Amino acid sequence: xxxxxxxxxxxxxxxxxxxxxxxxxxxxxxxxxxxxxxxxxxxxxxxxxxxxxxxxxxxxxxxxxxxxxxxxxxxxxxxxxxxxxxxxxxxxxxxxxxxxxxxxxxxxxxxxxxxxxxxxxxxxxxxxxxxxxxxxxxxxxxxxxxxxxxxxxxxxxxxxxxxxxxxxxxxxxxxxxxxxxxxxxxxxxxxxxxxxxxxxxxxxxxxxxxxxxxxxxxxxxxxxxxxxxxxxxxxxxxxxxxxxxxxxxxxxxxxxxxxxxxxxxxxxxxxxxxxxxxxx
Amino acid sequence: xxxxxxxxxxxxxxxxxxxxxxxxxxxxxxxxxxxxxxxxxxxxxxxxxxxxxxxxxxxxxxxxxxxxxxxxxxxxxxxxxxxxxxxxxxxxxxxxxxxxxxxxxxxxxxxxxxxxxxxxxxxxxxxxxxxxxxxxxxxxxxxxxxxxxxxxxxxxxxxxxxxxxxxxxxxxxxxxxxxxxxxxxxxxxxxxxxxxxxxxxxxxxxxxxxxxxxxxxxxxxxxxxxxxxxxxxxxxxxxxxxxxxxxxxxxxxxxxxxxxxxxxxxxxxxxxxxxxxxxx
Numbered sequence: 001x002x003x004x005x006x007x008x009x010x011x012x013x014x015x016x017x018x019x020x021x022x023x024x025x026x027x028x029x030x031x032x033x034x035x036x037x038x039x040x041x042x043x044x045x046x047x048x049x050x051x052x053x054x055x056x057x058x059x060x061x062x063x064x065x066x067x068x069x070x071x072x073x074x075x076x077x078x079x080x081x082x083x084x085x086x087x088x089x090x091x092x093x094x095x096x097x098x099x100x101x102x103x104x105x106x107x108x109x110x111x112x113x114x115x116x117x118x119x120x121x122x123x124x125x126x127x128x129x130x131x132x133x134x135x136x137x138x139x140x141x142x143x144x145x146x147x148x149x150x151x152x153x154x155x156x157x158x159x160x161x162x163x164x165x166x167x168x169x170x171x172x173x174x175x176x177x178x179x180x181x182x183x184x185x186x187x188x189x190x191x192x193x194x195x196x197x198x199x200x201x202x203x204x205x206x207x208x209x210x211x212x213x214x215x216x217x218x219x220x221x222x223x224x225x226x227x228x229x230x231x232x233x234x235x236x237x238x239x240x241x242x243x244x245x246x247x248x249x250x251x252x253x254x255x256x257x258x259x260x261x262x263x264x265x266x267x268x269x270x271x272x273x274x275x276x277x278x279x280x
Numbered sequence: 281x282x283x284x285x286x287x288x289x290x291x292x293x294x295x296x297x298x299x300x301x302x303x304x305x306x307x308x309x310x311x312x313x314x315x316x317x318x319x320x321x322x323x324x325x326x327x328x329x330x331x332x333x334x335x336x337x338x339x340x341x342x343x344x345x346x347x348x349x350x351x352x353x354x355x356x357x358x359x360x361x362x363x364x365x366x367x368x369x370x371x372x373x374x375x376x377x378x379x380x381x382x383x384x385x386x387x388x389x390x391x392x393x394x395x396x397x398x399x400x401x402x403x404x405x406x407x408x409x410x411x412x413x414x415x416x417x418x419x420x421x422x423x424x425x426x427x428x429x430x431x432x433x434x435x436x437x438x439x440x441x442x443x444x445x446x447x448x449x450x451x452x453x454x455x456x457x458x459x460x461x462x463x464x465x466x467x468x469x470x471x472x473x474x475x476x477x478x479x480x481x482x483x484x485x486x487x488x489x490x491x492x493x494x495x496x497x498x499x500x501x502x503x504x505x506x507x508x509x510x511x512x513x514x515x516x517x518x519x520x521x522x523x524x525x526x527x528x529x530x531x532x533x534x535x536x537x538x539x540x541x542x543x544x545x546x547x548x549x550x551x552x553x554x555x556x557x558x559x560x
Contacts, residue, residue, distance in 0.1 A: 118549055122539040135552060155480050157437030158553040189479045189510040196476030199469045200435050230469040259402040265560060269398055272415060273438040274557035275445060277550050
């Protein structure tokens with residue numbers, strides 16, 4: 001754990017169903033830009049190979065790729081070329097006809113983990129994606145322990161807690177937030193939930209989001225890197241393609257103390273929380 | 281459940297160790313003011329009978345009261361007189377020499393539940409309070425289902441989730457937040473955590489806090505009533521004694537749908553969350 005102070009980049013992009021080459025070129029260019037800006041960890045949006053607004057399962061199946069397909073192969077080459085850790089989302093064609101809303105963590109050695117989104121959002125459930133049933137992974141990397149989950153997963157505090165209990169110091173989340181109106185002056189609650197998840201676990205969280213319009217759906221943007229105290233380190237930009245960068249010290253996330261006598265992990269009373277794991 | 285649209289009041293007060301009569305008078309006056317302003321539910325701060333900055337266990341024991349002591353008796357009389365539901369915190373002398381950081385929910389019929397804080401903050405652990413080991417209660421009242429917890433309990437998303445799973449539509453929390461600096465322009469994370477807890481559960485949360493200085497400790501204020509979408513309904517005031525009021529419709533919290541195909545309770549995957557209830 002020699003290297004603790006690192007630059008994290010979240011690439012906020014506009015992508016589109018039906019433009020595989022365009023999506024791949026845009027992501028490639030963003031990864032290169034982030035690397036040149038000094039990033040060691042690069043986070044990409046959800047479904048970065050395909051866009052999101054599929055007409056139907058046939059269109060999704062045609063766009064999805066296996067783990068050894070051209071998109072992940074290219075990301076692995078870029079990770080090796082620039083010395084990066086890349087966390088990005090992609091539509092994954094799995095066994096048989098199944099398609100997953102997946103994410104990978106790639107380092108210079110290749111794909112370290114593949115995660116399939118466990119909590120599906122709205123139309124994703126509608127004969128499109130199959131939900132994953134594995135726990136969110138936490139990977140030992142050259143810079144520290146990094147957890148991975150995807151978009152709506154972040155709205156389940158249980159899921160965030162679990163990667164923190166597994167020792168994640170940085171949680172990287174590809175997201176694709178639909179634009180909903182927030183009251184005047186209020187920060188979108190997608191970001192509020194990330195701030196809360198970061199501070200109750202004393203863990204950094206980096207989310208890379210989508211912007212733009214896609215087949216009538218507007219995307220929120222709002223990519224953010226939040227520190228272990230729960231405060232954003234980056235300016236929140238809602239309407240523009242951008243790369244947000246922050247220098248973070250992962251050692252902050254290894255110190256779970258919040259007062260002389262308090263610690264966010266050892267103060268838990270797990271013996272009282274068994275209800276959380278039981279059916280409704 | 282005839283009455284769903286109700287006024288909730290959070291009384292933000294300055295209190296002091298060693299001034300039992302003064303504390304009681306101040307709380308009595310705040311309850312009366314809230315009732316005259318139309319409140320049906322009144323939330324009081326943590327340890328509203330005693331203040332917080334005890335020199336030692338002897339001072340705490342001398343100030344603590346049993347459930348049938350003068351403070352709770354007075355609150356019950358006020359609840360009956362004004363037709364209120366009151367949720368307030370108090371230092372409770374229990375069996376033997378034990379003292380608890382407790383809260384009550386009182387309605388016109390008297391004390392409906394007594395809850396003892398399960399997650400103790402800092403000096404509370406230092407030979408002062410005994411932690412409770414009961415789950416946070418949810419009470420069927422004339423206006424709807426109301427949950428109760430206290431201050432640092434709110435920083436455990438598991439605890440908030442549990443009252444929501446038990447059907448709480450409104451969570452009332454007596455709190456006593458120490459003042460910590462937040463970065464310029466940032467909302468205190470105590471409030472961010474409440475916003476997140478409200479929206480991931482689609483439940484209203486009302487927190488009544490302390491202000492002022494007490495034996496060198498500054499209190500944050502920040503009393504807030506948050507709606508089931510996670511947005512504050514009240515202006516956040518940090519430096520002044522005040523009563524914040526909001527009219528809420530508890531029916532909003534009975535609807536857990538957040539999209540055509542999503543529901544914050546049925547989308548959970550409890551079979552994957554068993555880790556939450558296990559030791560570290």
